[in-house]
Amino acid sequence: LLLGLLVIPKPTSAQGTKWTFMVYLDADNDLEDVGIDNFLSMAKVGSSDDLKIVVQFDRATFGDSRYGDWRTTKRYLVQKDMVPDSASALYNMTEQNMADPTTLSDFVKWAVATYPADHYFLDLWDHGQGWQGVAFDDDSGDILSAPELGQALADITQFAGRPLDILANDACRMTLEIMYE
Numbered sequence: 362l363l364l365g366l367l368v369i370p371k372p373t374s375a376q377g378t379k380w381t382f383m384v385y386l387d388a389d390n391d392l393e394d395v396g397i398d399n400f401l402s403m404a405k406v407g408s409s410d411d412l413k414i415v416v417q418f419d420r421a422t423f424g425d426s427r428y429g430d431w432r433t434t435k436r437y438l439v440q441k442d443m444v445p446d447s448a449s450a451l452y453n454m455t456e457q458n459m460a461d462p463t464t465l466s467d468f469v470k471w472a473v474a475t476y477p478a479d480h481y482f483l484d485l486w487d488h489g490q491g492w493q494g495v496a497f498d499d500d501s502g503d504i505l506s507a508p509e510l511g512q513a514l515a516d517i518t519q520f521a522g523r524p525l526d527i528l529a530n531d532a533c534r535m536t537l538e539i540m541y542e
Contacts, residue, residue: 377410381478383469384416387459387487390499393424399486400437400445407441413476414439417468419459421499432456436468438476459487460496460503462513469517469525481521484529485510495530 384403388396400416408414419434428446434457435450443449457464469483487496496505505513518524 378413378476378478379411380480380482381413381415381472381476382482382484383472384414384484384486385459385465385468385496386416386418387496387498389419389421389459390487390497391421391424392487393421396420396486397425397427397445400439403439404441404443407443408439413478415472415476416445417457417459418445419457419498434459436471456500458498458501458503460494460498460501460505460509462505462509462516465496465505465510465513466516466520469513470520473517473521480526482527482529483525 384399386396386400396418400418403414403416406414416437416439417434418437420432422432428444431447431453434454435445435447436452436454437443437445437450440449447453459465469481473481485495494504494506495510498504514524514528
């Protein structure tokens with residue numbers, strides 16, 4: 362699979378890792394400060410041989426100025442006591458529309474291929490707007506709708522050869538329409 366300049370291989374065996382915990386941290390809105398705090402909470406534990414914590418983090422153009430006040434999208438393998446700055450990122454990406462279903466599926470496919478595990482947990486982190494969707498992206502003015510979430514999850518399932526083990530809706534108002542997808 363070709364993703365921008367990255368070639369993503371098909372997933373391989375887990376090689377001993379039990380869980381890959383993927384956090385789609387869309388703080389490209391008024392939740393930026395809380396997103397940083399949540400990242401720091403994950404870093405209190407960090408990744409291990411049994412658990413890989415992988416984050417795609419998008420920040421806002423206003424708000425919190427901690428850790429370099431960067432305004433793009435970055436990918437991290439969260440390590441113990443890590444901070445969310447540019448130097449710690451695995452990938453310093455251009456600004457991504459976190460409300461685009463392709464952005465979500467590309468992140469998860471990358472994480473599954475890069476950090477194969479026995480089980481996969483995806484946390485959708487942001488504002489929720491009930492049946493209208495989740496993942497507000499202020500830079501694009503977009504929201505990931507329930508049908509678009511379904512499209513991304515179908516793409517992920519096809520790539521991985523199976524559905525994710527757990528999908529966490531870490532947002533307000535995650536209604537039946539979102540759960541259906």
